Amino acid sequence: MSKLPPHLLPDTATELADGSVAIGGVPLLGLASRYGTPVFVYDEQHLRNRCREAVDSFGANRVVYATKAFLCRAMARLVHEEGLMLDVATSGELFVALSAGVPADRCVLHxxxxxxxxxxxxxxxxxxxxxxxxxxxxxxxxxxxxxxxxxxxxxxxxxxxxxxxxxxxxxxxxxxxxxxxxxxxxxxxxxxxxxxxxxxxxxxxxxxxxxxxxxxxxxxxxxxxxxxxxxxxxxxxxxxxxxxxxxxxxxxxxxxxxxxxxxxxxxxxxxxxxxxxx
Missing domain, CATH: 3.20.20.10 (Alanine racemase)
Structure with a gap:
């Protein structure tokens, strides 16, 4: 199995001794065995790092996360904690953001x-x-x-x-x-x-x-x-x-x-x- 270039992997990805990959210290083969495939795995630290990079680059209160990319209550809380506003395109997306504790005035209806x-x-x-x-x-x-x-x-x-x-x-x-x-x-x-x-x-x-x-x-x-x-x-x-x-x-x-x-x-x-x- 050929190695993936590092820039295609999340920040916490590491190669294990058997050539498989772990993310956040969790072996992906173990996740596949437990949950089956396909399985979607999100690297929380990677997400937080990109949020911080965006805020550092553009400034406070200038970055809006498009929730169409991925939205659940945990993700809404994460981007809010990192200082981003949320772009919501439906009443359902707005409901998820509000139910996650994101203030309405930190949301933009798109x-x-x-x-x-x-x-x-x-x-x-x-x-x-x-x-x-x-x-x-x-x-x-x-x-x-x-x-x-x-x-x-x-x-x-x-x-x-x-x-x-x-x-x-x-x-x-x-x-x-x-x-x-x-x-x-x-x-x-x-x-x-x-x-x-x-x-x-x-x-x-x-x-x-x-x-x-x-x-x-x-x-x-x-x-x-x-x-x-x-x-x-x-x-x-x-x-x-x-x-x-x-x-x-x-x-x-x-x-x-x-x-x-x-x-x-x-x-x-x-x-x-x-x-x-x-």
Whole structure:
């Protein structure tokens, strides 16, 4: 059996005398024998190390964990303990986070085509803000405001027209994406104008997401350039530059570390004079 390159293994992985692997001191063959296969094993120390790297790189209260990657109560508690906020895309994900003891104001409601019930639940719970994905969603928020619900903070999801150099099925930032308000056709500016005029929402920022499993840090720098140009005259408090950092799954793949990803993003924003919290 050939050895896996170290960068494909979690931080606490060690090779045992018989050539098998242990994670966190626990032999994987023993876990397979006890639970059968396939079995999913998470290295808690590895997860905490990556959370700390992200917070150290971007700063406190600037990192939001996308719970679609993996969510259970234990994971929600772990990322909260490490100082991350949680991105939830459904009322079910929000329920798991809240039931794990994560305060609602440490959660962001994300996702497209949110229902009235999901929006009502998030507003009533008091989430930090809602990432608004469409004009239909603004309609729903105005309907909830008419019911007398509190005015939520919102960020608008902008489609920046940036190719993420990832698989076409998980690219989300290109011009023909179904997600968010398109920058090129004027929808983004129309959405900003409507949100600023509306008494149903409090516009606090802009958000974009260029895709998942992105290996080229330069794609994020390009997104920062496009978003900064749009955001600068608006002078909003927050600018969220999202996307999934690439993960090496097989030999021959190399993903930039979180610290490098952060450096590229933050350097790009500084050079562009971005005043918003990134």
């Amino acid at each position: 996702g497209n085509n949110k229902s009235l019930e999901e929006l009502r639940y998030a507003i009533t719970a008091g989430v930090h803000h809602i990432n608004v994905d469409s004009f239909d969603e603004l309609d729903r928020l105005e309907a909830l405001s008419a019911e007398g619900l509190p005015t939520p903070n919102v960020a608008l999801r902008i489609t920046p027209g940036v190719e993420a150099h990832t698989h076409e099925f998980i690219a989300t930032g290109q011009d023909d994406s179904k997600f968010g308000f398109n920058l090129g056709n004027g929808d983004a500016l129309r959405a900003v104008s409507r949100a600023q005029r509306s008494a149903a929402v409090e516009l606090i920022g802009l958000h974009c997401h260029i895709g998942s499993n992105v290996f080229a840090a330069s794609s994020f720098a390009r997104a920062a350039e496009v978003m900064a140009g749009f955001a600068a005259p608006l002078d909003l408090p927050e600018l969220t530059l999202g996307g999934g950092l690439g993960v090496a799954y097989v030999a021959g793949e190399e993903a930039p570390p979180i610290a490098e990803w952060a450096r590229v993003l933050l350097d790009a924003c500084r050079s562009l004079g971005v005043r918003s919290a990134v």
